[in-house]
Amino acid sequence: MELASSDPVRPVGRGRKAQAAVRAATLAELLDRGYADLTVEGVAQRAGVHKTTVYRRWKNRESLVVDALAEHFATDIPIPDTGSVEGDLRALAQALVQSMTSPVGRAVQTAMLSDAGRLPEIAEARRGVLADRFRRAEPVVARAVERGELPADTDPAALFRTLAAPVYFRLLISADQVAEGAENAEDAEGVADETVRVALAAARAGALARARPVTDGEQA
C-alpha cells in the first residue's frame, strides 16, 4: 500500500487511513526484513507516519504484528461449489496456493512460523485461521458424499489436512521454486494437481475415514 496521494502535505494523518498504512507497512517489513529485524521505527517510516502515531494505537511491535496478521486473515479462502468433488478440491488447493504465493501471503505465513509465532496471540491467530480453513472442507465433503463420490465416513478434517499439507510442505518447508513467484505459475498448478490427486485417491480408498469410537476417545 502506498501513501494516500490525496493528502500530500500531511501524508496519512492519525485516523483510519494511517492505521491501514501502518498495518500494510508492518506486513511489508515482515516480508523484507523478517520479524527479528522489524522495528516500530521502521514501520512508521515506511508508512509515512510519526513513531508516536504508531505508539498511540499499538503498545509495541508484538501487538502491531498480531494486529496486522489478524486483519490480513479477515478476508479468507471461499467455499467452492463446482458440482464435483474434484472441482471443489482443485478450487480449494488453488486458492491455498494462490494465498501462499502472493507476496503478502508469504510474509504472513513466514511471520507465523518465525519467532513471532512464539507470541501466544500469534499462535492463537494461526490456530484460528487453520480451524476456519478446516471448516471449509465440511460442506465440500457433505456434498461429495451426497453425490456418491466419496465414502460416507470420510473425515473432512483429514481430507483438508491431506489436501493442505503438501501445499504447505512444498511452499514453506522444501521451498520449491513455486514460492519464488509468478514466473513459476505452471509449478503452482502442479502442486495443486498432485495434492488433489493424492487426496482424492486416499479418500476414495477409505484411507481418510473418521476414527471409529472403539479406541479410547476421538482423534483430533
Add this chain to the structure above:
Amino acid sequence: MELASSDPVRPVGRGRKAQAAVRAATLAELLDRGYADLTVEGVAQRAGVHKTTVYRRWKNRESLVVDALAEHFATDIPIPDTGSVEGDLRALAQALVQSMTSPVGRAVQTAMLSDAGRLPEIAEARRGVLADRFRRAEPVVARAVERGELPADTDPAALFRTLAAPVYFRLLISADQVAEGAENAEDAEGVADETVRVALAAARAGALARARPVTDGEQA
C-alpha cells in the same frame, strides 16, 4: 549437554569439548529463546565458556547457528528394510515424527523455519537435509516395485513428500498437541498411521506416478 565434570577448574576449555558444548548450548538457546533473541553472550554463558572462546571459532551468531544445525543433521534417519512397503513407510514416518518431536529436533526445525531460515547457508542446509531424506525413499520404492506392492512408475520423491508433508504440517503448522512431548505418544502414533495409510492408498491408486516426459521437461 552439561559441562565436563572432569575439568572443574577451567570448565570446558578451548578444544573439541568446548566446541561441542558451544554447539549444544546454541541448540538449547534456539529451543528456549528462538533465533531472534539468541546472542553469542547467552550461548557462551550457557556453555560455560568465555565469549572470546566462541568468537575464536565462529565469527558471529549466524555462523554459530548454521554450524550447530549442520552438525545436528550429520546423524539422520536410517533407510528401513522391513520386508514390506507398509512396514518401511511406517518406519520412515515414525522416525520422522520422533526426530521432529524430540526437544533438539523441534529446536532445529523451528530454527530452520524462523528468521534464521533467511540466511543463505541455513536455506542451503535445509535443502540438503530434505534432499537426503528424499533419497532414502528410493530403495524403499524400488523394493516395493520388485515385490509387486506398488506400480512400477511410482515416483519416490512424490511418495516421500506425501508421507512427510502431513508430519510437518501437524507438528509445525497446525501444531497438534503431539508436538508438546512424550505424554502424547499415542497421538504421534496416530500421525504416523494416517500418513502411511494415505501415502499407500495414493501410491497404489497410481496417484504418485512419475510425470510422463510428454510435457515440457520433468517435474521436480
